[in-house]
Amino acid sequence: MDLGIRGKRALVCASSKGLGLGCAEALAEAGVDLVMNARGSEALEAAAADIRARFGVTVETLACDVTDEAARSALIDKAKGVDILVTNAGGPPPGLWSDWEREDFIKALDANMLTPIALMKALLPGMMDRGWGRVVNITSQSVKAPIPALGLSNSARAGLTGYVAGTSRQVAGKGVTINNLLPGIHATDRAISLDTGVSQAQGISMEDAKAKRAATIPAGRYGTRQEFGAACAFLCSQHAGFIIGQNILLDGGATNMTI
Numbered sequence: 001m002d003l004g005i006r007g008k009r010a011l012v013c014a015s016s017k018g019l020g021l022g023c024a025e026a027l028a029e030a031g032v033d034l035v036m037n038a039r040g041s042e043a044l045e046a047a048a049a050d051i052r053a054r055f056g057v058t059v060e061t062l063a064c065d066v067t068d069e070a071a072r073s074a075l076i077d078k079a080k081g082v083d084i085l086v087t088n089a090g091g092p093p094p095g096l097w098s099d100w101e102r103e104d105f106i107k108a109l110d111a112n113m114l115t116p117i118a119l120m121k122a123l124l125p126g127m128m129d130r131g132w133g134r135v136v137n138i139t140s141q142s143v144k145a146p147i148p149a150l151g152l153s154n155s156a157r158a159g160l161t162g163y164v165a166g167t168s169r170q171v172a173g174k175g176v177t178i179n180n181l182l183p184g185i186h187a188t189d190r191a192i193s194l195d196t197g198v199s200q201a202q203g204i205s206m207e208d209a210k211a212k213r214a215a216t217i218p219a220g221r222y223g224t225r226q227e228f229g230a231a232c233a234f235l236c237s238q239h240a241g242f243i244i245g246q247n248i249l250l251d252g253g254a255t256n257m258t259i
Contacts, residue, residue, distance in 0.1 A: 004238030006031030010084035011075070011123070013066060016043040018188035019138055020088040022225030026233035027084065028055040035060045035079045066119070067110045076122045083130070084236045085123050087116035088138040091190060092152035094197060104152060112139075112156035117163055120178070124171055133176035134236040137164060141184045141251045161247060168245035177244055179235050184251025185213060186223040219252030 010027050014020040016038035024034055028051045036051075038044040041063035048059040062078050064071035066089070079085075092108040116137050127133025139157045141147075146154040161180060168178035185191050191210075198209040214221055228250055234240055235248075249255055 001239070003030040003233060003236070005084070005233075005236060007033075008083040008236075009033045009035070009081065010086065010236070011035045011037070011079035011082045011119075012086040012088070013037045013119070014039075014088040014090065015086075016040060016047045018190065019183060019186060019225055019228050020086070021047055022227075022229030023086050023088070023136070023138075023232040024051060024229070025055075025226070026229030027086075027236060028057045028059070030233050030237070031055075031057065032084065032236075033058040035062070035075075035082065037062050037064065037066060037075055039063065039065050067107075067115050072115065072118060076119065079123065081126055082123060083127065083132060084134045084136075085119060086136045086138065086232060086236075087119055089115060091140065091150065092156070094149040094194065095151070096149075097151055100152060105155065108152040108156040109159065112153065113159040113163070116160055120167065124167075124176060127176045128171055128174035131175040133171075133174075134240070135176070135178040136232050136235050137178070137180045138232075139180045139182050139247070141182045141249055141255050143180075143182060143247060144249065144257060145255045165245050172244045175241070177235070177241060179240075179243055179245065180247045181228070181232060181235070182247055182249045182251070183228060184223065184249070184254045185217065186225060186228060186250075188225065191222060217252040217254045221252065223250060223252060 010032050012024040015024040015036045036048050044061050044063050048061045052059050062075050066072045089111040142150050142154045143157050143161045164178050195206055195209040199206050
């Protein structure tokens with residue numbers, strides 16, 4: 001399927017690896033030029049070079065922490081005029097409700113709610129002026145079915161979900177869509193981190209921890225970044241203009257819900 005976005009330009013955050021990289025690759029395959037961001041410059045430059053070589057698109061990079069206001073401002077300047085925005089940030093650490101203090105919640109809100117909102121606020125006006133735009137926020141299955149050990153993530157991402165629910169309806173008439181992708185477990189560094197925690201807490205091997213988690217997924221496996229990226233690219237395509245303010249699960253059926 002021709003996604004109809006060749007020649008568009010996208011900012012993809014946290015795109016040196018994992019789900020962000022999957023989104024960057026899928027957009028590049030569709031002919032989209034990229035601005036890629038991540039904290040680590042080495043992995044970012046390697047990913048950018050690989051995408052340039054494979055897909056022949058223009059790729060600009062900026063290694064920075066987008067939760068820092070000055071760094072985010074520099075990234076927004078580099079991304080000025082983009083047609084597509086994909087927000088993404090690693091989730092805060094797991095723990096117990098009794099472990100977290102106010103500062104822990106502030107950090108989670110900065111990364112997983114306030115930074116995506118700041119990026120949208122900066123880049124949506126240009127999309128609206130041009131009459132076309134796509135925003136995809138990578139959130140989590142936990143906004144539909146909260147995960148007890150991920151209370152920081154549950155809280156911050158639910159706040160972003162509420163913001164998108166209202167904002168997406170206000171900008172849709174200008175040809176701009178905003179939607180959220182809710183990943184379950186995918187084969188990324190995040191899964192390794194979570195499985196390591198289970199392995200250590202239960203005194204089992206990493207292989208057993210992964211198998212135990214995979215057994216809870218009807219698909220019987222972890223997702224791949226390529227599958228996730230393809231879903232993101234479709235939401236960014238010319239075919240998705242009637243999908244507004246949705247929260248789309250990509251979890252292999254793990255979240256047992258009817259809606």
